[in-house]
Structure formats: structure tokens, C-alpha cells
Amino acid sequence: MWKTILRRVLIMIPQIIILSILVFMLAKAMPGDPFTGSIGPNTDPKQIVALKRAAGLYDPWYQQYWHWIVNLFHGNLGESYTLKQPVTAVLGNRISNTIWLSLLTLIISYAVAIPLGMTAGRYEGSRRDRGIVIFNFITFGVPTFVVFLLGLFLFGYQLGWFPTTGTISADASGFIGEALSRLNHMILPAILAGILGTTSTIQYLRSEIIDSKSQDYVRTARAKGVPTNKVYSRHIFRNSLLPIAAFAGFQITGLIGGSIIVETVFSYPGMGQLFVSSITSRDYSVVTAIVLFTGILALLGSLLSDIIMSIVDPRIRIE
Amino acid sequence: MSEKILLSIKDVSTAFKINGEYYTAIDKVSLDLHQDEVLAIVGESGSGKSTLATSIIGLHNMNATKINGEIDFNGRDILKLNESEFNQLRGNDMGMIFQDPLAALNPLMRIGDQIKETLDVHSDMTENQKNARVHELIDQVGIPNPERVARQFPHELSGGMRQRIIIAIAIANKPELIIADEPTTALDVTIQAQILDLLKDIQQENHAGIILITHDLGVVAEVADTVAVMYAGEIVEQGPVDIIFNEPKHPYTRSLLRAMPTLDTENDDLYVIEGSVPSIKKMDRNSDLFAPRIPWVPVTPGHPEIKEVAPGHLVRGENWKYFKFKDEV
Amino acid sequence: MSVLIEIKDLKVHYPIRSGFWNRVTDHVYAADGVSFEIEAGKTYGLVGESGSGKSTIGKAIVGLEKVTSGQILYKGQDVSKASVRRHMKYNKDVQMIFQDSLSSLNPKKTIYEIIAEPIRNFENLDKSAEKQRIIELLEIVGLSSNAMYQYPHQFSGGQRQRIGIARAISTNPKLIIADEPVSALDLSIQAQVLNFMKKIQRELGISFLFISHDLGVVRHMTENIAIMHLGRFVELGTREDIYNNPQHIYTKRLLSAIPQIDIANRDANKAQRAAIEAQYQAERQNFYDADGLAYPMHKITASHWVSTPPTEKGATK
Incomplete structure (x- = not known):
């Protein structure tokens, strides 16, 4: 199995190279260059050309690309035009904020979706099942930002249960105090996004279970005299959760990529919010870095899914 | 064949709910199975x-199924048992063998664990005893290297090996009744021969009664002691295997035997039974359901009853007495 | 023709x-x-x-x-x-x-x-x-x-x-x-x-x-x-050649495995099948090469070809 995983990792290398070339081209295609902002109306055009030449902007694209890659490996992603800070410094905090929020969202989402999906699948056609299916339609149908805004208004402003902005309170101190404060800031957006994110998991799990129920191996288990509850826990649920587990890698990438709305509404300083603000302020070096990072994350997500799949499904294990 | 009646099915009818209405799938079936008997259906x-097989072992979805009649197994009417009482019986006193051995095994569970599951439910053996029994069973069904096979997954075994594992599961608790539903249909002929021999050996060892469900008359002729021929949910003829093959009476039994390619049919056309089996929704239970397939024979009104025509030989209706094939008329 | x-x-x-x-x-x-x-x-x-x-x-x-x-x-x-x-x-x-x-x-x-x-x-x-x-x-x-x-x-x-x-x-x-x-x-x-x-x-x-x-x-x-x-032919012939005069051990084994509708001789057929199976296991190596594959076929009559070890003379197919 280790060989499979290692091979899978090696396949990622050309994927990442192609991704980086695409992102580089994208960055080059954007209007303006790093000097556009720092040049005054009285600057000598010759001086601009000299600066550009010094910066290598007239080199062939592959030299520029190489230069960019080398910088990338040194952790140098350029400088944010608007914040006047290295991109890495700007991104650093934001990435961890987003990852924590996404993880919490995913946990809440599974905590809600798995029991609901199991109940709906097991008691297919019952009143409970119909209720869950209706719940699913609602979470699928309502516009995300409306739910976020309503939640923020109700629980944040009206009831005052949760903070309405930021990641941590100014007065939090000590490791535990800070951690609790961070959690407190994440909990409302995570619950709302988590519940909205249950749709596909519930639907998928429900149909997997209904499908598994009529499988021959379930009949074999029943013919062995295995009690119904055990048939469900040992055969039906286990086998139905497999594709869900394998999908987790993609799920988390999707959440990180889709953090724009939730972070914007809750003024949560994560990558999604940064992405929106850097696009509006045309801070291209930050945009490029985020696109590259999300791209790599997507590749990692599919890698994670493949690894989980090869662990849980013996049919995929390759010597 | 011993005298002891193991299973006695009396007037069992099973109906399925389709779009809110019940349709009869089997109609007043009565059968006896003795210890040591192989009864082919x-x-x-x-x-x-x-x-019928699923009704005996109680594997229907009871929300959409109605079973009437009586099934006495070792003196108990098993149709009156609740789910947990039935679970005590299934896998312990009765075992089942299925048609498609790959689908019948859980793809994500090791072979050993799947056999052990039936011991978990029905025995109070220690873990070590169970493992030893699993290895013994794998060995008994003729698979070499039991320790290794117990750790493997179903997809790592061949079709014939998988069917042996299914048999190992069915016989793990030495059941008195084994129901085999098309056990060799998915297998090659050479493997089929081996599996049939294995079933016979196991039956002789355990003194079990076997109900063998099959569409293959060759398989019946090889292993059955008694045969029940079913058409449209009812038994049309029933008797000892040599009588059924050598002196078949009911027009359907005779038609089936004639439709089979044999040595003498090399250059002739095979016999074709006219028409087709009526769909479950269109069966008129007040008529002779096979009559439309032999339209040249005069129809007697009403539903024909099954009667004993010789000791142990039962035939439905009366028209067998004068039935002739078209080319014999 | x-x-x-x-x-x-x-x-x-x-x-x-x-x-x-x-x-x-x-x-x-x-x-x-x-x-x-x-x-x-x-x-x-x-x-x-x-x-x-x-x-x-x-x-x-x-x-x-x-x-x-x-x-x-x-x-x-x-x-x-x-x-x-x-x-x-x-x-x-x-x-x-x-x-x-x-x-x-x-x-x-x-x-x-x-x-x-x-x-x-x-x-x-x-x-x-x-x-x-x-x-x-x-x-x-x-x-x-x-x-x-x-x-x-x-x-x-x-x-x-x-x-x-x-x-x-x-x-x-x-x-x-x-x-x-x-x-x-x-x-x-x-x-x-x-x-x-x-x-x-x-x-x-x-x-x-x-x-x-x-x-x-x-x-x-x-x-x-x-x-x-x-993956290889072991025997080729007319219907009569194959069913009445099978030569290759595998053909014999295949034919013996067909269920017979012959209730009276059931046990005899079973014994016959067991005998051929034993013969197949015992003589297998004579019919297959070192890789377990069938040898090329040789003509034994105008219509009948059988896979046999290459020592025997004859046209191969």
C-alpha cells in the first residue's frame, strides 16, 4: 500500500508543475506590474524600463517562470501592493484561520449528516425519512448568504450569544483562554455552514444504505441469524460509509475553497475574505498566491481521498 | 433417507405487495422434507x-409480504416466530447457500470473519475455539491453506472457492436443514460437479435435509432424491426422482424434459412450449394456469387440485391422463 | 466447401x-x-x-x-x-x-x-x-x-x-x-x-x-x-470426434462433468467422473507444457486435431 501512496504522491509532481505554470500565466496576463503602483507621474520612462529590466520583466517567459519558482521555494511570493507586506506574512495567519474553520465545519457537518443519513436510509419511506428528505431540500434550496445573515442577525446581534466579527477577543489570555475565544468566534459560522453542507452527505449516505440493504451479502448475514441491529452496524453502515470517508478529502478542499461567503458575512479574517478584498483592491500578488495555494490544496484533497479509499477498501489495495 | 420428517410445509401461500396491492407468488404449497433427503424444487x-425458499428461511421484507399457512420445522410452526426467535434458528438449525457467491460475501470483510460471524451469534465458544472451527470448516469444504484463506478478502478467491466459503458459512453450526438456491448456476461445469459432490458429502456427514432450488434438470438428476416441479407458483408434480424423469405425468414436466437438448436431438428441433409464463399480476388462480400453454388440449373449468396417483407421486389436475403432444395426437 | x-x-x-x-x-x-x-x-x-x-x-x-x-x-x-x-x-x-x-x-x-x-x-x-x-x-x-x-x-x-x-x-x-x-x-x-x-x-x-x-x-x-x-485449443473435431472419441484429458474431464439424466446409473456416473478427475490430476503434466499451457495440436484423423506433446510427428495447428 505504501508503494501505491508513494506513486500517487509522485503523480502529483507534474500536476503541481502544470498548475504553477497556469497560475504564473494568469498572473502575467493581469494588467499592471509590480512597479505600476510605485511610479509617480513624473518618473522618467527610461528609469521605469531600467527598473523593469533589473526585475527581469523583459526576460523570456520561462526564465521569469524559473525565477518565480525559485522565489517560491524560498518562501518569497512577492509583496502585497496594498498591505506593503510580504505575501507569505499576509497569508500565514489567514490560512490557519480558514483551515480551522473548515475543519470545525466539516466535523459539525458529519456529526449532523451521518446520523440523519443513516436514519433516513434505514427507515426508508417512514415519517422520519420524509422529514429528513424535506430538511435536505431546505438546506439545499435556501441561499447560503441569507442563512448566514439571518444567523448573524439573530444569534449574533439580537441574542448576543456569539461574537459577530474577528477570530479572537482582545481580552483573551493564556493558551486555553485564547483557544476558547477562537472556538467561540468560529462556532456560529461553523454550525451554519456545517448544516448547509449536509445535503450531499445525507443524500449520498441515504441512497448508499438503501442500495446496501438489498445486497446479497446482507441477505447472507441475515441467513446467519445475525440480529437486525448488528446487520446494520456490521454490514450496511460500514459499507455505506466507505464512499463518504473517501469523499472527505474533496469535501475539505471544497470547504476551504468555498469559504468566501461565510468569511465575508462573518468578517472572519480568513483566506476567502482576503481573496475578495485583494481582488477588489487589485492586489494581484495575493490573488495569485491564493489561487496557487487552493490549487495545491485541491490536489492534496484528492490525494487524501485516494489514500483513505485504499485504506478502507481492500479491493483497491495493491501490493 | 430417514423416516423422520424435518420440515413440513402445509398450504403455504406467499403474496407480495406491488403498488399497494398483494399478488400471490406461491399458492398453497405443501411439501415434506425428511432427514437425509435431497428435495429438488x-x-x-x-x-x-x-x-418458497425465502419463505422457509424467513428472509422476506415483511412490510410488503404476506405468508399464510404453516411451516413446521422440528415440530414448531416457524411462521409464528418473532424476528429474534427466528434469528436463533437461522444460521443455527437452518443454513442457506446462494446463487452468486461473489455478491453473497461482504467485499470489505475477511473470509474468516464472515464465517466466524455465524459462530458469534449461535455459539458460546471462546475466540480461540472459534478460530479453530473456522479453519476446520475451510478445510472441510476442500480449500487448502485455511489459515491464509481466512485472512483473505472475497475478491482474492475464485468463484468456486467463494461458493465453498458460502457452504462453510451455511454448515458452520451443523444445521439440520440446508436450503441451496441455484448453488451452481454461476459456476463452470467442472466446478459445478465438485460443489454438488461436496454438498452430498456434507449432507451424509451431518444428516441434514437439503432443499435444492434449481432450474437445471441435469443437476436435479444428479443429486435429488425427490423432486417438486413448480409452475406459476404452485407444485404441478412431485415424486421420487426416478419417477419424475422416467415416468413424468404432468404436461409441464413432460414439456420441460422435451425442451432439453439431449443426445437424440442433434438434428431435430427442440420442443417449444407455446406462449409464456403469465405475469404475477395476471394469474387467474381459478383456472388451470398451464392450460394456455397446451391450447390443443380441451380445458377443464376450475382450478385443478393436486392428487396422489401412486405412493409418493402427486400430479395436479386430470388432463395428464389423456395429454399428448401435438405431434403425437 | x-x-x-x-x-x-x-x-x-x-x-x-x-x-x-x-x-x-x-x-x-x-x-x-x-x-x-x-x-x-x-x-x-x-x-x-x-x-x-x-x-x-x-x-x-x-x-x-x-x-x-x-x-x-x-x-x-x-x-x-x-x-x-x-x-x-x-x-x-x-x-x-x-x-x-x-x-x-x-x-x-x-x-x-x-x-x-x-x-x-x-x-x-x-x-x-x-x-x-x-x-x-x-x-x-x-x-x-x-x-x-x-x-x-x-x-x-x-x-x-x-x-x-x-x-x-x-x-x-x-x-x-x-x-x-x-x-x-x-x-x-x-x-x-x-x-x-x-x-x-x-x-x-x-x-x-x-x-x-x-x-x-x-x-x-x-x-x-x-x-x-x-487461451489455447486442446481439441478440435466434428461433433462425433469430440463427444464419442475425446482424446485430450481436458475434453474428457469437461464431458464427464456434464450432469447426466440417468438416474439408474447415478453412482456409476459419479464414480466415472471421480476416476477421470483423478486421471486428470495424475496425467496433467503429460498434456501441458512447463508453463501449464496446452501443446500445439496435431492431426489424428482428417477432421480431428488434438493437442499433444511435440515428440509425435504430424502437421501442427
Whole structure:
């Protein structure tokens, strides 16, 4: 199995190279260059050309690309035009904020979706099942930002249960105090996004279970005299959760990529919010870095899914 | 064959709910199975033979199924048992062998664990005893290297090996009754021969009664002691295997035997039974359901009853007495 | 007697990839050096167990399987190449019938469209002539002309198999390859389809290659039979050669495994089967080479070929 995983990792290398070339081209295609902002109306055009030449902007694209890659490996992603800070410094905090929020969202989402999906699948056609299916339609149908805004208004402003902005309170101190404060800031957006994110998991799990129920191996288990509850826990649920587990890698990438709305509404300083603000302020070096990072994350997500799949499904294990 | 009656099926009817209405799949079936007997239930698709098997072992979805009648197994009417009482019986006193051995095994569970599961439910053996029994069973069904096979997954075994594992599961608790539903249909002929021999050996060892569900008359002729021929949910003829093959009476039994390619048919056309099996929704239970397939024979009104024509030989209706094939008329 | 198709040393190998670099480390020898001839208007049976490669050969002849090496000669040209097949309109002359009649018919198309497809591929008929042809074809296979507006799921297994036959004969082919055409059917429907195939074979003079694991059905249907094991032919001969005078141990074993309807001699048959199985296990190495594969075949009579060790003299096939 280790060989499979290692091979899978090696396949990622050309994927990442192609991704980086695409992102580089994208960055080059954007209007303006790093000097556009720092040049005054009285600057000598010759001086601009000299600066550009010094910066290598007239080199062939592959030299520029190489230069960019080398910088990338040194952790140098350029400088944010608007914040006047290295991109890495700007991104650093934001990435961890987003990852924590996404993880919490995913946990809440599974905590809600798995029991609901199991109940709906097991008691297919019952009143409970119909209720869950209706719940699913609602979470699928309502516009995300409306739910976020309503939640923020109700629980944040009206009831005052949760903070309405930021990641941590100014007065939090000590490791535990800070951690609790961070959690407190994440909990409302995570619950709302988590519940909205249950749709596909519930639907998928429900149909997997209904499908598994009529499988021959379930009949074999029943013919062995295995009690119904055990048939469900040992055969039906286990086998139905497999594709869900394998999908987790993609799920988390999707959440990180889709953090724009939730972070914007809750003024949560994560990558999604940064992405929106850097696009509006045309801070291209930050945009490029985020696109590259999300791209790599997507590749990692599919890698994670493949690894989980090869662990849980013996049919995929390759010597 | 011993004198002891193991299973006695009396007037069992099973109906399925389709779009809110119940349709009869098997109609007033009565059968006895003795200890040490191999009873073959033969029929084509739609004859109700698998429904009968599933009714005996109680594997129907009871929300959409109605079973009437009486099934006495060792003196108990098993149709009156609740789910947990039935679970005590299934896998312990009765075992089942299925048609498709790959689908019948959980792809994500090790072979050993799947056999052990039936011991977990029905025995109070220690873990070590169970493991030893699993290895013993794998060995008994003729698979070499039991320790290794117990750790493997179903996809790592061949079709014949998988069917042996299914048999190992069915016989793990030495059941008195084994129901085999098309056990060799998915297998090659050479493997089929081996599996049939294995079933016979196991039966002789355990003194079990076997109900063998099959559409393959060759398989019946090889292993059965008694045969029940089913058509459209009812038994049309029943008797000892040599009588059924050598002196078949009911027009359907005779038609089936004639439709089979044999040595003498090399250059002739095979006999074709006219028409087709009525669908479950269109069966008129007040008529002779096979009559439309032999339209040249005069129809007697009403539903024909099954009667004993010789000791142990039962035939439905009266028209067998004068039935002739078209080319014999 | 005219040879329709000649198969020469046909090999179909599938690569097995493994190891770290996923390189081709071995091959599955699905068909490994098979040669035979199909004569016009005759029937051939290809018998083997699952994994013997019998279906692979059928698919290779119609062009559904990529040939690794060897030749399939039709009218002097090697039709194992797709370009040659297209150029010659080869598949107008060679058609196939599949085992699973439901999945081999497009569920979203009417019977009319299903049968019309090969006609449109190879012939240029106007609308009314095309319709006329389809009505004729449905009549040949015993279905009413109303059937052409219906969909495959509205028919029973036997009817669908006959629709598959109507499609296969729509281009007036010279050879039909039937891959397990009746193994999914009940006995009474099987009889109907087999009779029917025999009838069109006789009346239209079509050659048949009948691929099956069922020795009873093959004996009923075909005059010439090849027994296949692990990608190679072990025995080839007329129906009488194979059933009355089998020479190869594998053929004997296969024949002995067929269930007999002979209640009185049941135990004797079982003992006979056990004896042949013991012989097979004991003599196996005499019939197969060091890799466990069958030797090339040698001619023992004008019609009968058997795979035997190379020490014996004779033409090989």
C-alpha cells in the first residue's frame, strides 16, 4: 500500500508543475506590474524600463517562470501592493484561520449528516425519512448568504450569544483562554455552514444504505441469524460509509475553497475574505498566491481521498 | 433417507405487495422434507421456487409480504416466530447457500470473519475455539491453506472457492436443514460437479435435509432424491426422482424434459412450449394456469387440485391422463 | 466447401501492470496462438470454461478486441486491422449476438432504430424500403410489426434475444458469432431461440460460431467443435470426434462433468467422473507444457486435431 501512496504522491509532481505554470500565466496576463503602483507621474520612462529590466520583466517567459519558482521555494511570493507586506506574512495567519474553520465545519457537518443519513436510509419511506428528505431540500434550496445573515442577525446581534466579527477577543489570555475565544468566534459560522453542507452527505449516505440493504451479502448475514441491529452496524453502515470517508478529502478542499461567503458575512479574517478584498483592491500578488495555494490544496484533497479509499477498501489495495 | 420428517410445509401461500396491492407468488404449497433427503424444487423464472425458499428461511421484507399457512420445522410452526426467535434458528438449525457467491460475501470483510460471524451469534465458544472451527470448516469444504484463506478478502478467491466459503458459512453450526438456491448456476461445469459432490458429502456427514432450488434438470438428476416441479407458483408434480424423469405425468414436466437438448436431438428441433409464463399480476388462480400453454388440449373449468396417483407421486389436475403432444395426437 | 474466414495463430494478450512504476510486468494470455478455419454455411462451437478465452476469440473476429498478433483472413485480407475492416465493410458480413440481450440493446432506442442501425451503416435504403426490410426481419424472427415502435424493456428475455438476432441478420451477414446467446434464458425459451437460430442458419446459409460453456447446447447446435483451455485449443473435431472419441484429458474431464439424466446409473456416473478427475490430476503434466499451457495440436484423423506433446510427428495447428 505504501508503494501505491508513494506513486500517487509522485503523480502529483507534474500536476503541481502544470498548475504553477497556469497560475504564473494568469498572473502575467493581469494588467499592471509590480512597479505600476510605485511610479509617480513624473518618473522618467527610461528609469521605469531600467527598473523593469533589473526585475527581469523583459526576460523570456520561462526564465521569469524559473525565477518565480525559485522565489517560491524560498518562501518569497512577492509583496502585497496594498498591505506593503510580504505575501507569505499576509497569508500565514489567514490560512490557519480558514483551515480551522473548515475543519470545525466539516466535523459539525458529519456529526449532523451521518446520523440523519443513516436514519433516513434505514427507515426508508417512514415519517422520519420524509422529514429528513424535506430538511435536505431546505438546506439545499435556501441561499447560503441569507442563512448566514439571518444567523448573524439573530444569534449574533439580537441574542448576543456569539461574537459577530474577528477570530479572537482582545481580552483573551493564556493558551486555553485564547483557544476558547477562537472556538467561540468560529462556532456560529461553523454550525451554519456545517448544516448547509449536509445535503450531499445525507443524500449520498441515504441512497448508499438503501442500495446496501438489498445486497446479497446482507441477505447472507441475515441467513446467519445475525440480529437486525448488528446487520446494520456490521454490514450496511460500514459499507455505506466507505464512499463518504473517501469523499472527505474533496469535501475539505471544497470547504476551504468555498469559504468566501461565510468569511465575508462573518468578517472572519480568513483566506476567502482576503481573496475578495485583494481582488477588489487589485492586489494581484495575493490573488495569485491564493489561487496557487487552493490549487495545491485541491490536489492534496484528492490525494487524501485516494489514500483513505485504499485504506478502507481492500479491493483497491495493491501490493 | 430417514423416516423422520424435518420440515413440513402445509398450504403455504406467499403474496407480495406491488403498488399497494398483494399478488400471490406461491399458492398453497405443501411439501415434506425428511432427514437425509435431497428435495429438488424445479421451475423456470417466475415459478415461485425462490420465493418458497425465502419463505422457509424467513428472509422476506415483511412490510410488503404476506405468508399464510404453516411451516413446521422440528415440530414448531416457524411462521409464528418473532424476528429474534427466528434469528436463533437461522444460521443455527437452518443454513442457506446462494446463487452468486461473489455478491453473497461482504467485499470489505475477511473470509474468516464472515464465517466466524455465524459462530458469534449461535455459539458460546471462546475466540480461540472459534478460530479453530473456522479453519476446520475451510478445510472441510476442500480449500487448502485455511489459515491464509481466512485472512483473505472475497475478491482474492475464485468463484468456486467463494461458493465453498458460502457452504462453510451455511454448515458452520451443523444445521439440520440446508436450503441451496441455484448453488451452481454461476459456476463452470467442472466446478459445478465438485460443489454438488461436496454438498452430498456434507449432507451424509451431518444428516441434514437439503432443499435444492434449481432450474437445471441435469443437476436435479444428479443429486435429488425427490423432486417438486413448480409452475406459476404452485407444485404441478412431485415424486421420487426416478419417477419424475422416467415416468413424468404432468404436461409441464413432460414439456420441460422435451425442451432439453439431449443426445437424440442433434438434428431435430427442440420442443417449444407455446406462449409464456403469465405475469404475477395476471394469474387467474381459478383456472388451470398451464392450460394456455397446451391450447390443443380441451380445458377443464376450475382450478385443478393436486392428487396422489401412486405412493409418493402427486400430479395436479386430470388432463395428464389423456395429454399428448401435438405431434403425437 | 469454401473457406470464409481463416484465423492464423491469433494472439490476444492483455498487459498486467504492477510494481512501483506501473510497468507491464506480465500478460494475460486470453488467446494464445489459435488457428482455425470457418467454412461458408457451417456451424462451429467454441467451448471452454470461464477465463478460457473463448469470448475473446469471438470478439477478436468481429473486431471488438485488439489483436496482439496473428491474422484473421477474410477474402484474402487481414481484417484484424480496423482500417481494413472499414474499407471492406467487413462488419456487414460478420455480426455478433450477445449473451445479455437487455444490456446489448440500447434502452433509449426503439426496436426500429436498433435494427435500422446496421442497415444504415452499410446500405443505402430509402425510408420506405428500410421500413419494409425491418418488417420483414421482425417477421423472420417471429415478432409482429408493432414491435418496431416499442422499447427493449417491453419484451421478454427470449423476445429480446430474437431482436438481437434480427439486428444481426439485417445486413445479410455471412457469419454470425453468438456469444452464450441462451445461457441467460429459461429452458423453454432457450429451446425457442435455439430452434430459431438453427432455422435461419439453414435457410439463409449463414455460418455460425457458437460460443458456449454448455456442452449440451453446443452439441445440439454445431457440427464442428473446438475445446479451449487457458487461451489455447486442446481439441478440435466434428461433433462425433469430440463427444464419442475425446482424446485430450481436458475434453474428457469437461464431458464427464456434464450432469447426466440417468438416474439408474447415478453412482456409476459419479464414480466415472471421480476416476477421470483423478486421471486428470495424475496425467496433467503429460498434456501441458512447463508453463501449464496446452501443446500445439496435431492431426489424428482428417477432421480431428488434438493437442499433444511435440515428440509425435504430424502437421501442427
